[in-house]
Amino acid sequence: MAENALVVDTDAHYLEEIDNLADYVDSSDPWKRRLKAKPDKITPSNTPDHYLYGRIKREEKQKEMSPSDVQNVMQKLNVDKILMLSHTQISFSEIGADDRRPIVLARAYMEFMLDQVVDPDQGVYTAIPIPHHDPEESVELIDDYGDEDGVVGVCLITKGPEPPLGNRRYDIIYEAAEKKGLPVIFHAGGSSLDDFYIDGFGRFIESHSLGFLWSNMAQLTSLLIQGIPEKYPDLDIVFQESGITWVPAYLSRLDAEYLKRNEESPLLNKRPSKYAGEFYYGIQPLDRPHSMSYFEESIEAMGGADQLLYASDYPHWDYDPPNSVTEIPFLSESEQSKILGENAQKVFDL
């Protein structure tokens, strides 16, 4: 077991408070007052309670999260470095209205995090939350914050963007990220029972287990078929928070359709799975496959240990600790070390 391995958590969440973000909004912006008022609803709600109505416990949710809590989280998880992503972005990406909320929240998040939380010397990093609603503003964010110490990527939430993220309107986001050498993180979303793709499911387990998968599948499909890896060959692509075992299963279907309709993806020079085999995948939430040989073959089919990243999703309800990697019996010590931290060091240039 890779006991002394460097451990990098590539997907944890800072539970930023809206009124704290307000302090970082320009005083001439009406949204400063609106956010400071700590309104009941500012982004689409995410229902129902993810924490089994109090049975899943996180002390970080009992009180307002403070920057010093990050070191506590790192100690608790026993990780050396942590990539903190915006908690608010998961819901602001689902804003369908044409107003400035996502842009204001994204910029305020970056100012707040750089001022109070991000600290590369202590192993604390973040990624720029991209308000996909406005690609030009997104590029400005990347230009403004992409060179800051501790900013190691840009993050798009996979629920919300319509048209999906392979559409040409987002090209300039990928161009800006590639120029800055920042990986693009495609982070799952879309689990709300009351605002799911299909109305009428009865339980959160239905909308969450399906929704996170569905959102990432949709964007993976769009990116591949629209040729983003051919348009931006130096761009590192990372998928987060929908587990991993679905990837080879879905890609075999996509490959089969590609071979029947290859003229519909004219930028591709090889099967979609060959491109997707060069993407990186956060392991969380790691499923429990019925057979280890199936699990092992799944990992091999998606590019092997070189393409996987440890991710906790802490403090969210279904987080995975690092032993989720070290307890996988067929991984060698060197493969465990890659997944726990070495791959992340390379991809995020930590």
Add this chain to the structure above:
Amino acid sequence: MTAESTEDGVAVGAAEDLNPGERRIVEIDGKEVGVFNVDGEYFAIVNRCPHRGGPICEGDAIDTLVGEWPGPGERIHEEYKGAPSVTCPWHGWEFDLRTGNHCGDDEITVQTYIAYEMDGIVYVRK
């Protein structure tokens, strides 16, 4: 029909009977082979799709679609101007007539032969 073997290859038939845009399916060494005239250039490919065994050579023979990306934010420009291809009518697998490779994955190949015209006869070299 079974093509006639000669020292120049297998004689498929008279060139005047295989005009541009036409194809003929012949049997060579027990295999069905499609011989195509594409704008005066001859191609020959085995008439069996490696996918499900479909009759490739009964499919449409057109130039491959080429996509060119003008730059960020632009639509991909599409034009049928690539290599000549034939598409299996069963499921759409498309093959480059020059190489026999699947147009989306060159690890999948169908056997091709050199085809040419000499003295008014179209031959396939085995």
